[in-house]
Amino acid sequence: MWVSRLALRDFRSYDSLDLELSPGVTSFVAPNGWGKTNLVESIGYLSRLRSHRVSQDLPLVRAGAEQAVVSARAHRGERFVTAEVTIRAKGANRARINRSGVRVREILGLVPCVVFAPEDLGLVKGDPAERRDWLDSLLAARNPRFAGVLADAERALRQRNALLRSLKQNPDPALESTLDIWDRAFAEAAAALVVGRHRLLADLEPHIAGHFSQLAADARESRRSARASYSSRIDYSAVDFRTDTAAERAVEVVVEALAQRRRKEIDRGLTLVGPQRDDVVLSIGDVPAKGYASHGESWSLALALQLAGWDLLREDSGDPHDQPVLVLDDVFAELDSGRRARLAHTVAQAEQVLITSAVGAEVPAELTGSVVDLTAIARPR
Ligand SMILES: Nc1ncnc2c1ncn2[C@@H]1O[C@H](COP(=O)(O)OP(=O)(O)O)[C@@H](O)[C@H]1O
Numbered sequence: 001m002w003v004s005r006l007a008l009r010d011f012r013s014y015d016s017l018d019l020e021l022s023p024g025v026t027s028f029v030a031p032n033g034w035g036k037t038n039l040v041e042s043i044g045y046l047s048r049l050r051s052h053r054v055s056q057d058l059p060l061v062r063a064g065a066e067q068a069v070v071s072a073r074a075h076r077g078e079r080f081v082t083a084e085v086t087i088r089a090k091g092a093n094r095a096r097i098n099r100s101g102v103r104v105r106e107i108l109g110l111v112p113c114v115v116f117a118p119e120d121l122g123l124v125k126g127d128p129a130e131r132r133d134w135l136d137s138l139l140a141a142r143n144p145r146f147a148g149v150l151a152d153a154e155r156a157l158r159q160r161n162a163l164l165r166s167l168k169q170n171p172d173p174a175l176e177s178t179l180d181i182w183d184r185a186f187a188e189a190a191a192a193l194v195v196g197r198h199r200l201l202a203d204l205e206p207h208i209a210g211h212f213s214q215l216a217a218d219a220r221e222s223r224r225s226a227r228a229s230y231s232s233r234i235d236y237s238a239v240d241f242r243t244d245t246a247a248e249r250a251v252e253v254v255v256e257a258l259a260q261r262r263r264k265e266i267d268r269g270l271t272l273v274g275p276q277r278d279d280v281v282l283s284i285g286d287v288p289a290k291g292y293a294s295h296g297e298s299w300s301l302a303l304a305l306q307l308a309g310w311d312l313l314r315e316d317s318g319d320p321h322d323q324p325v326l327v328l329d330d331v332f333a334e335l336d337s338g339r340r341a342r343l344a345h346t347v348a349q350a351e352q353v354l355i356t357s358a359v360g361a362e363v364p365a366e367l368t369g370s371v372v373d374l375t376a377i378a379r380p381r
């Protein structure tokens, strides 16, 4: 897949941008603050309906504007489709496919894209929420059904928390009996999500290990292997996530975990366990990455996670024209020359690669492709 045209209206620093793009490598070069990241962020947003650097949509709308529009024409071989999303400062976002209005979620999967950016370091060094978001956004990109599962899990959690807060203030047995219903609703959504995450992680594991050992080829032997494993305060060891009955089993496990903690949860007025608290534990060699890995190792692991996601999206489609666009936002500056060259070699296989760099010289020669000087087309505000 490749994007032949990108149009932005009031997105971030752009009031209006219309850009023709080619397959292969394009590098956007400009000094800091010229809108390099803004540009690639817009394609990332179209792909995942979320930005790779902010969790809220509002900063994406140009200051003073009411809405931003991102539109891209995505080519798969001879076929092409135009996907457009309108991000509204107030009110729900909107989407169109080939100019016809659709539900926003239907955009997912039309413009697959994997963004590598300095923020990815947070996957290794940051809070569990960053790893959960990464996993969940990949889950929804692979299978848009999970966008619904995620929304259900969030809604069930909010409603259950509201009830727990009321019970904390007003311990009414009649009210408490309604908690059973919310336990089950929450458990069902939570179980569907946890099953999805487990299976995704199982698919990712060999790719993470493979990319990490390749990127870290010149590291000490004990520092060339990486692992990612799911961690939860709920004990899912009784669930075999490979089987068809995994979700049903997981529902029972979650219901039981909630029952055990009921008193404590009412005392706190909060749901204390569930997918909203889970994590992915990353390790290099036998040691957890967080708190132990060096900067370069952490960065290589973050890249390996994103490359693994890229592999899965490519594998899923089974169609040579359906590779995700690869975005490398300011990543080369962070790597030593060996890792730079190995990364360049890996990503050179992609159908379309968009690179941003403040200093063109740090982009490996293999990846230079066509160079766009953003200072010539973007007006900084
Ligand atoms: N919502 C917004 N409205 C207007 N300007 C914005 C908005 N969000 C970011 N910017 C501007 O975009 C610029 C940063 O662009 P960015 O793409 O991150 O630069 P870089 O080229 O260094 O990657 C900053 O000058 C910032 O003020």
Ligand SMILES: [Mg+2]
Binding pocket: 036, 037, 038, 329, 330, 356
């Ligand atoms: Mg930038």
